[in-house]
Amino acid sequence: MSIPDAQIHPVATGAASETVAKHQDPQEITLWSGWFCPFVQRIWIALEERGIPYQYKEVNPYKKEKHFLDINPKGLVPAVEYKGKALYESLVLLEFLEEAYPTVKPSLLPTEPYDRAVARIWVDHITKNYLPAFHRLMQSQEPEVQEQARKDLIEAQKKLVAQVKGPYFFGEQFGIVDVAVAPWIVRDWVISENRGYSRSQAGEAWAKYAKAVTERPSLLKTESDKEHYGQIYGRYLRNEAQSEAAKAIRAGKQIP
Structure with a gap:
């Protein structure tokens, strides 16, 4: 449909x-x-x-x-x-x-090869753990499945924030790990209003990190009015969305 x-x-x-x-x-x-x-x-x-x-x-x-x-x-x-x-x-x-654009600063990747590898590890964590749990929580209709998805999401958030140097993942420099997760942090109002989630469930450190990310000017400048997102995410909450991500979650597959 x-x-x-x-x-x-x-x-x-x-x-x-x-x-x-x-x-x-x-x-x-x-x-x-x-x-x-x-x-x-x-x-x-x-x-x-x-x-x-x-x-x-x-x-x-x-x-x-x-x-x-x-x-x-x-x-x-x-x-x-x-x-x-x-x-x-x-x-x-x-x-x-x-x-x-290697000469355009700031870079979103750290300078040191080791730190770049660390960034990629945690972007992979977001891809394989954070996003699937977020989408399962949003789309699932059964209370017990929602509860497990909420636990999985909170666990993924706790693991990520344990690595955050603050205010952003690598400290003062906003980077690729923050960019990879930011759009889902700013959309967590969907699961807060409909799935019993709150940032505080993942602890004070997560709430502080989420606040810093969502106040970033680049994120604010790319946000549309909330009312229009509501029209879209209603379909996810009813598990009717037909995006590739929604289809993957329904099929129990990794989000492409």
Whole structure:
């Protein structure tokens, strides 16, 4: 079952719409985006953090334009068009931006190889533990499954925050680990209002870290009005969403 177009606001709103308006001129990089997608927001945050010039283009999930499908047959966002060629997958794109623009500071990856490896370990933790638990909690209809998912999410948060040097993962420098998890932290109101979750359940350290991340200007500038997210996440809460992430959770698979 698909979501009727009328139920999804077609473009970014609020602070995000102001950011979109500043990025309409053609650039070396085009960000093909869905304003509501947390995986897209990872790349959007990275571009804003690093000040890399980009052009923003919104993809209508029901009427994808031919050029977008020509460069990216998978038809998924986020996608980046770089010198006429397409790349996708949010974590791949985060690293691509580091390699394509090595002289643009600040970098989201640490300088030292060891610290870079540590960052990748904890991004992997977010991918394999945090996100599946978050989505299971949001989508599951059975109370006992929700309870286990809530426990799994809190455990994943505790393990992550135990490594945080503060205020961000590596200390004062906002980086790739923070970017990888930020869109789900800012969306935790969905499970707070509907699934009995609160940040305090993961402890004071997690609540403090979450507050620091969600107050980051790059995140605030890429956020739309809450009311429009509600229209989308209602479908996840009823387990009716048809995104690739939702389908993977229903099938018991890893989120692609």
